Amino acid sequence: GENVEQHPSTLSVQEGDSAVIKCTYSDSASNYFPWYKQELGKRPQLIIDIRSNVGEKKDQRIAVTLNKTAKHFSLHITETQPEDSAVYFCAAIKAAGNKLTFGGGTRVLVKP
């Protein structure tokens, strides 16, 4: 089955700096890659996603890039703010699949 590895496991950044989280996946058939944000004590919520026919997608301060050849995708957060402090999960699923596989999570701390 699919295996998704996520790095780093923790990330501390100064407010205003950028944060980058990288995920690699094992199944070349995977073609949908969502990112979820989980604030402390709350449920995970989708923040951005990308499909394999797109190399990059942006939504305000967050962007996701995908390199299908290398089988990795990354989340970029620019101009970080304290409310960006959370655990971020990447995930992958293949076309016509029903199992969404998550990475181990990255705890991001934005220091004011």
Add this chain to the structure above:
Amino acid sequence: NAGVTQTPKFQVLKTGQSMTLQCAQDMNHEYMSWYRQDPGMGLRLIHYSVGAGITDQGEVPNGYNVSRSTTEDFPLRLLSAAPSQTSVYFCASSYSSPWRSYNSPLHFGNGTRLTVT
């Protein structure tokens, strides 16, 4: 809409006891799933269902049973609780399979924190 409702929020069990975690959604979602969240291990899929009457195993199904008799409900049963099942459990649903859910992401419940002593 209440979204995805999980009960209970907290539960303590003794080893060997059984119990059912409840999950209900009022969004007419076809796809429902159960994940467990453990530190450093992300969210691991236990079981999922693509519609009433249909269930299948995820990544870590051992020790758990599910059923889907209605579209709305997807209970998770622990047959004989073990300390290794201490975790936070999330139920999640979407309009259709996550692969198809380009505009309908997984909606998670608030989670059930389970401790097995």
